[in-house]
Amino acid sequence: MTFTRMLANATQKNNSLLCVGLDPDPAKFPEHLRGRDDAIFGFCADIVDATADLVCAFKPQIAYFAAHRAEEQLEALIAHIHSNHPGIPVILDAKRGDIGSTAEQYAIEAFERYKADAVTVNPYMGRDSVDPYLAYPEKGVILLCRTSNLGGSDLQFLDVGGEKLYERVARLVATEWNRNGQCALVVGATFPAEIARVREIVGDIPLLVPGIGAQGGDIEATVRAGRTANGGGLMINSSRAILFAGKDEHFAASARKVAQETRDAINQYR
Amino acid sequence: MTFTRMLANATQKNNSLLCVGLDPDPAKFPEHLRGRDDAIFGFCADIVDATADLVCAFKPQIAYFAAHRAEEQLEALIAHIHSNHPGIPVILDAKRGDIGSTAEQYAIEAFERYKADAVTVNPYMGRDSVDPYLAYPEKGVILLCRTSNLGGSDLQFLDVGGEKLYERVARLVATEWNRNGQCALVVGATFPAEIARVREIVGDIPLLVPGIGAQGGDIEATVRAGRTANGGGLMINSSRAILFAGKDEHFAASARKVAQETRDAINQYR
Numbered sequence: 295m296t297f298t299r300m301l302a303n304a305t306q307k308n309n310s311l312l313c314v315g316l317d318p319d320p321a322k323f324p325e326h327l328r329g330r331d332d333a334i335f336g337f338c339a340d341i342v343d344a345t346a347d348l349v350c351a352f353k354p355q356i357a358y359f360a361a362h363r364a365e366e367q368l369e370a371l372i373a374h375i376h377s378n379h380p381g382i383p384v385i386l387d388a389k390r391g392d393i394g395s396t397a398e399q400y401a402i403e404a405f406e407r408y409k410a411d412a413v414t415v416n417p418y419m420g421r422d423s424v425d426p427y428l429a430y431p432e433k434g435v436i437l438l439c440r441t442s443n444l445g446g447s448d449l450q451f452l453d454v455g456g457e458k459l460y461e462r463v464a465r466l467v468a469t470e471w472n473r474n475g476q477c478a479l480v481v482g483a484t485f486p487a488e489i490a491r492v493r494e495i496v497g498d499i500p501l502l503v504p505g506i507g508a509q510g511g512d513i514e515a516t517v518r519a520g521r522t523a524n525g526g527g528l529m530i531n532s533s534r535a536i537l538f539a540g541k542d543e544h545f546a547a548s549a550r551k552v553a554q555e556t557r558d559a560i561n562q563y564r
Numbered sequence: 565m566t567f568t569r570m571l572a573n574a575t576q577k578n579n580s581l582l583c584v585g586l587d588p589d590p591a592k593f594p595e596h597l598r599g600r601d602d603a604i605f606g607f608c609a610d611i612v613d614a615t616a617d618l619v620c621a622f623k624p625q626i627a628y629f630a631a632h633r634a635e636e637q638l639e640a641l642i643a644h645i646h647s648n649h650p651g652i653p654v655i656l657d658a659k660r661g662d663i664g665s666t667a668e669q670y671a672i673e674a675f676e677r678y679k680a681d682a683v684t685v686n687p688y689m690g691r692d693s694v695d696p697y698l699a700y701p702e703k704g705v706i707l708l709c710r711t712s713n714l715g716g717s718d719l720q721f722l723d724v725g726g727e728k729l730y731e732r733v734a735r736l737v738a739t740e741w742n743r744n745g746q747c748a749l750v751v752g753a754t755f756p757a758e759i760a761r762v763r764e765i766v767g768d769i770p771l772l773v774p775g776i777g778a779q780g781g782d783i784e785a786t787v788r789a790g791r792t793a794n795g796g797g798l799m800i801n802s803s804r805a806i807l808f809a810g811k812d813e814h815f816a817a818s819a820r821k822v823a824q825e826t827r828d829a830i831n832q833y834r
């Protein structure tokens with residue numbers, strides 16, 4: 295099954311455009327988990343089990359695992375999602391970008407080692423740096439377009455001949471890179487007008503939208519700007535606001551509560 | 565000691581602008597190493613020991629380790645370089661790029677976990693995505709500018725108001741991001757005219773130049789275009805042409821021979 299189909303199915307089954315981002319920061323873990331060798335896996339697996347019927351996707355952020363020498367816990371976590379919650383796609387948030395021979399290795403890392411269903415990729419090095427990911431036609435390739443951070447404007451907002459750089463990226467992906475219908479784009483919730491602009495350019499291509507919750511993006515504006523005609527086409531990501539909703543041993547129940555509220559708040563505007 | 569100082573010292577001591585890229589592809593290893601659990605470490609350590617007096621830096625490419633679940637071998641390799649060849653800087657080629665809170669984790673990965681002296685970073689997400697690396701003032705931060713692959717032109721060659729995007733990146737780094745004198749730039753050897761243009765923009769900032777050897781860049785043109793007034797300021801990278809110069813148990817001696825020829829060819833034009 296392709297990532298795009300898997301995403302559409304999970305969106306429908308769980309009536310959800312919510313993507314839960316798994317950015318495990320051990321310093322914020324509840325007391326009872328600290329010091330455990332598999333604390334990162336344990337924390338994330340509990341969050342996953344508590345929210346799997348509320349999401350359209352999970353998005354582990356590899357930096358949080360790599361900083362803590364926790365690659366094996368990341369492998370175990372993705373295997374846990376696939377076996378306990380089949381049908382929920384896993385997006386490996388890695389933002390890789392390199393020349394073809396190296397990108398082939400990164401594609402092996404994401405798709406064969408970690409068995410992710412999709413990976414985020416940086417477009418700065420151009421089409422041939424993305425081809426090795428596109429060579430897995432059943433996998434999703436999610437290109438950075440307009441990122442949620444303030445500094446995103448430094449390059450992405452430059453005028454490149456009548457349009458902004460992020461608009462050019464959106465256009466390139468929609469018209470040239472998405473030959474297999476497997477691409478998606480990252481567009482930050484902190485800029486709803488730009489979500490609308492990207493939607494206008496790319497038709498029904500899915501958008502991964504970080505920036506609600508801790509980063510302050512507005513849910514109503516995001517959904518109205520980014521939804522497709524049938525009320526879908528969005529993976530609205532929340533990480534910290536859900537992961538760290540509770541600070542004690544009931545953290546997973548607290549996370550579920552916030553995830554449910556967030557899903558429902560999103561659905562109000564679809 | 566800062567990366568910049570370490571690089572200058574190694575350049576002088578070894579009379580070398582050659583950076584050996586460590587991109588270990590097990591399929592290309594000599595027969596006697598195959599199947600060994602630590603083959604990746606063993607192969608790279610032998611290359612390092614055979615060439616350490618000929619280089620200004622080593623550059624392990626993390627994708628080749630990550631694709632093979634070899635993070636521990638990468639840690640061991642960098643530790644091996646630091647303890648057996650002190651003073652030779654290690655550049656972790658990772659091309660990371662993410663929002664600040666995630667970039668902090670990547671900086672921990674590169675500088676604290678792997679103990680690299682410098683890391684390559686993608687500028688697409690802008691200044692605040694680079695700040696967490698700059699927060700380690702003794703470390704090198706090497707920004708992608710004009711990459712050696714053909715698709716590099718897709719975005720980097722766009723006109724952003726009288727200059728190309730890669731020129732804007734060079735200017736931003738030189739005038740705004742390099743407050744601690746710790747930045748360098750990646751400029752591919754496949755485009756000597758653009759190396760010259762970047763040199764013109766950035767003054768004496770070091771340039772990491774991939775693309776000679778297997779990628780076909782011209783050594784004379786590269787050196788003439790990129791050297792600073794004192795014949796330095798370059799880390800000219802070769803990976804495959806050196807690593808896989810020999811195919812048998814004498815591979816390290818073969819690598820040394822090609823590394824020496826390459827260093828000397830570079831020095832002809834300094």
